[in-house]
Amino acid sequence: MVYTVWSAFNRFRTDTVDLAPDVTDRARTSRNYLFDQVKRLANNNADFPRLKGGYLSFGSFARKTKIQPLDDVDILILLNDENTEVQSLYNEPYTYYLKAKNSFAPLYLFTDDYNYVNSTKILNKIKYHLSSISNYKKAEIKKTMQAVTLNLSSYDWVFDIVPAVPAYNYSGSIAYYLIPDGKGKWIKTDPRVDSTNVTKINSRHNGKFLPTLRLLKYWNRRTHKPRLQSYYFETLAIQVFQYASSIDNFPNAIKYFFDNCPFYINQICSDPKNLGTALDLSVPQSTKDKIITAMSEASTFAKYALVYEEKSDNKEAIYWWQRIFGYEFPSYG
Structure with missing residues (x-):
């Protein structure tokens, strides 16, 4: 029963707005499970994009700003940037190229004729291999062409998997991350700031x-x-x-x-x-x-x-x- 404004807000938050603690716990567990499967795919398939380290949780679920229902969980999977360099475009100030310096670059498999790493090729390869994950239901490229959306039959939510290349500053720390721009090139982001x-x-x-x-x-x-x-x-x-x-x-x-x-x-x-x-x-x-x-x-x-x-x-x-x-x-x- 609700007889005060305080109790009304409390009921509203619990029943309608905030994610239930058990849902949050299950989502975090499922996120860890998914990344373990992604690592397995990378280890077992030479044509899977090479990883570097772990993953970075981002988006409203990670920031604890998600409201009911939980419909998606976002993760950045970090790719190996060795032997690559970031190049900017003078006429597109927020779009970048990622160039492989030589054929030894872990991401060289996904380059075009000019040795630029194509982010769409990476998305397509990730999507292709996700079908071997247990509980797989469906995977598709998002309309924005910036992530692979994965449905697993055991969860109500989907996973938005975004490949990200860490870029470093002169001190060796990560300055930002490059993620697909939807057209094969890259844009900068840094969910740590948010x-x-x-x-x-x-x-x-x-x-x-x-x-x-x-x-x-x-x-x-x-x-x-x-x-x-x-x-x-x-x-x-x-x-x-x-x-x-x-x-x-x-x-x-x-x-x-x-x-x-x-x-x-x-x-x-x-x-x-x-x-x-x-x-x-x-x-x-x-x-x-x-x-x-x-x-x-x-x-x-x-x-x-x-x-x-x-x-x-x-x-x-x-x-x-x-x-x-x-x-x-x-x-x-």
Whole structure:
């Protein structure tokens, strides 16, 4: 039974928004199992892309920003970069070539006529060999041509497997990773930066940023308005709360977000890693305007909810939170 705003949010998070602990544990175990199978494939097949070290978990599941249902788990599998060099394109500032210096390069098998390593060839070879994994159901190249999506019959979620080549700086540390650009070449990324950014702001807010973000991501997913791409939406939330007072409760934090996010939506949203194009590059102003209108309405509803809660009218307060989050948000009683 739900008779307070606090209990309504608690029920909503547990039943509808947050991943259940047992699901999270199973997903992590399955991720480890998958990489063990990938290593086996690499060891048993000379034409499988050569690996270097382990894997890197990334995406919303790794950052603990995933909401129900768990539909995908992302991993970067690290490839052997020996005897390769990164070359940039003067007319494509965020696209790169990976050139094999000689035939001894572990990735030489996947080069074109000019000795450039073709990322699409690597994806296709990974897809080809995945069929020998136990519990295999289906594997296909994602529409973005940046990952192999693997379905295993024993799990509800799919795995997005992204081949990544580590690139090093002068001190010998990994500076960034190259991943497929969808056209055979490469782009830069570094999920470590995203993980660090989320961890820092969550710590600054005493562990309350992540659950707040997941609640907001649920709102973003609702169909009564356009939906912003998940990573872009997360970045907006980080911008909003980066210098805000410490989050003390979810209702106040949610209203604060709706009040302040429109300012950031109307700004250019640069890649937090400084490795790629702006996150809002493909978002038209008309879409931004619709999101801002929806946020203004949500802010008004949140104000009503807070006023009624202050008057100890939890029934009416819960009604207004339900107007924001939809009928999955628990009703009073």
